[in-house]
Amino acid sequence: MKPVYSLLVISLMWSCKNDTTKPEVPITQNPMNEELTDTRNYEADGNFEEDVYTYERKTDSINENWNLNNPERQMGLYARFNMSDAQQEKYETALSNWFQSQTNEPYEKLGTTTRIEAEDSILKPILDEHQYENYQAWAQDNDKR
Incomplete structure (x- = not known):
């Protein structure tokens, strides 16, 4: 019995000495956000506020103000600066001449x-x-390049 006892003691010492198990990490639960998980304070029609989204059309932007071919822009230009019919005609003629000129570099x-x-x-x-x-x-106020 003595050899069995000594073998048992040696194996016990050997196993304790070569312990390769990872240390135990304490398990902690993630804290919960009470406001997100509390479902007791509901109303019959819901707790959602009505989101109102409004679309505001951008005015006086580069794309709108410097698109010289836009008829709406031209009408606004005529009205803003009180251009006479003769001035409007001269402007339209000069603008079309400018667009037709310089065909080598259209970009x-x-x-x-x-x-x-x-x-x-x-x-x-x-x-x-x-x-x-x-x-x-x-033009200076609307120049947002």
């Missing part, structure tokens, strides 16, 4: 800077001094 006409400069050069001889000053102030 230059797509840039906002080019359009602003072109419209300024078109309107300068057409508008009177007061109208042109108002136009320059308006």
Whole structure:
């Protein structure tokens, strides 16, 4: 019995010495958010506030203000600066001439800077001094490049 006893003691010591088990990590539960999980405070029609979304059309943006071909923009331009019929006709003629000119570089006409400069050069001889000053102030206010 003595050899069995000594073998048992040696195996016990050997097993305790070479313990490779991972240390036990205490298990903690995630704290719960009471406000998110509390379902006791409901109303008959629900607790949801009505979200009202309004779509506001952007006005005076680069795309709208510097799209020189836009008829609505042209009508607004005529009304804003009180252009006479003769001025309107001169503006439309000069604008169509500008679009038909410079056919070698058509992509230059797509840039906002080019359009602003072109419209300024078109309107300068057409508008009177007061109208042109108002136009320059308006163009500067709406130049958001």
